[in-house]
Amino acid sequence: MALEVQPGDSAPADTAPTYTAEVAERVDHLYDRMKSVIPPFEWPAYAPEIDAILRLKRERNAVVLAHNYQTPEIFYGVADIVGDSLALARKAAETEADVIVQAGVHFMAETAKLLSPDKTVLIPDVRAGCSLAESITPEDIALLRQRYPDAPVVTYVNTSAAVKAASDICCTSSNAVTIVESLGAERVIFLPDEYLGKHVARQTDVEIITWKGHCEVHERFTGQEIANYRENHAGLQVIAHPECPPDVLDAADFVGSTSQMIGYVRDRRPDRVLMVTECSMSDNVAAEVSDVEFVRPCNLCPHMKRITLPKIRQSLETLSPEVTVDPGVAADARRAVDRMLAAS
Ligand code: 13P
Ligand code: SF4
Numbered sequence: 638m639a640l641e642v643q644p645g646d647s648a649p650a651d652t653a654p655t656y657t658a659e660v661a662e663r664v665d666h667l668y669d670r671m672k673s674v675i676p677p678f679e680w681p682a683y684a685p686e687i688d689a690i691l692r693l694k695r696e697r698n699a700v701v702l703a704h705n706y707q708t709p710e711i712f713y714g715v716a717d718i719v720g721d722s723l724a725l726a727r728k729a730a731e732t733e734a735d736v737i738v739q740a741g742v743h744f745m746a747e748t749a750k751l752l753s754p755d756k757t758v759l760i761p762d763v764r765a766g767c768s769l770a771e772s773i774t775p776e777d778i779a780l781l782r783q784r785y786p787d788a789p790v791v792t793y794v795n796t797s798a799a800v801k802a803a804s805d806i807c808c809t810s811s812n813a814v815t816i817v818e819s820l821g822a823e824r825v826i827f828l829p830d831e832y833l834g835k836h837v838a839r840q841t842d843v844e845i846i847t848w849k850g851h852c853e854v855h856e857r858f859t860g861q862e863i864a865n866y867r868e869n870h871a872g873l874q875v876i877a878h879p880e881c882p883p884d885v886l887d888a889a890d891f892v893g894s895t896s897q898m899i900g901y902v903r904d905r906r907p908d909r910v911l912m913v914t915e916c917s918m919s920d921n922v923a924a925e926v927s928d929v930e931f932v933r934p935c936n937l938c939p940h941m942k943r944i945t946l947p948k949i950r951q952s953l954e955t956l957s958p959e960v961t962v963d964p965g966v967a968a969d970a971r972r973a974v975d976r977m978l979a980a981s
Pocket of ligand 2: 742766767768769770795852853854855880915938939940941
């Protein structure tokens with residue numbers, strides 16, 4: 638996917654730190670963790686940014702939460718906590734830092750703010766959105782409730798705080814079935830990811846009413862593409878994220894959240910694997926397991942890729958852009974997230 642470069646995507650030359658012998662001494666040991674996926678000629682560009690961010694984190698008493706889709710220089714270079722949406726939400730609630738930098742997308746930063754209202758939560762680029770979060774509004778939920786008055790509303794965390802506030806409970810891709818069944822209802826409204834909803838429906842007797850939201854990254858995979866990869870790569874294990882269309886999930890050997898997919902590769906060590914998801918994740922896992930061959934279609938999430946080392950540094954320098962949640966929705970949104978954490 639071609640990424641559009643916007644003003645502010647890289648640091649102005651006069652403020653960008655440079656690679657000196659002192660910087661090399663402080664951070665070159667970190668390169669070992671990513672050397673299989675980052676070529677040596679790129680390291681001098683990353684090292685001074687990593688060095689500056691590590692210093693700023695200490696000065697600000699800050700932590701960097703990084704989603705599994707962040708690029709290896711962020712994932713291995715500056716992140717304190719990495720994981721899927723559920724793990725990041727849990728850790729955001731537990732951290733004792735004063736400042737949280739969300740290396741992920743806006744809904745993840747909002748969730749962190751809901752769970753840590755007294756902390757400063759930063760998102761290095763406010764434009765880091767999500768097609769699922771864009772697909773539904775609180776007004777849509779009000780109409781659905783009128784149509785299905787007996788059905789509680791389960792909302793995927795990939796939504797705005799206002800949508801969470803209009804819901805009964807949240808879920809993530811790793812706990813969706815548990816959450817749906819925790820309600821004891823005969824049917825639930827499941828929003829906004831149609832494919833995740835259909836995947837849940839196949840694993841429960843609860844009737845699932847879905848919405849037409851899709852992830853712009855996962856909806857592009859096809860069952861035919863998976864069949865082609867299998868034909869060309871003998872012994873291939875296919876593991877997919879549940880945001881993929883049903884024909885892709887039918888063609889997969891395993892379906893799970895990003896962290897569950899990583900766990901599958903770590904534990905089972907397949908000879909060859911295709912991770913049907915955002916492609917930076919394969920880089921991060923490949924850096925950790927050298928005995929697995931990764932077959933890589935590359936679908937990038939343009940929102941996740943807006944987060945870069947220079948922007949994380951600038952965010953820590955300026956303590957901005959700060960994420961706030963409208964007090965009118967914060968309490969109800971927090972209740973939906975807390976209810977999920979208690980039930981999962
Ligand atoms: P996970 O919760 O599985 O990490 O998914 C988040 C996401 O945005 C997937 O596209
Ligand atoms: Fe949203 Fe899809 Fe990007 Fe995840 S990968 S943040 S669901 S657009």
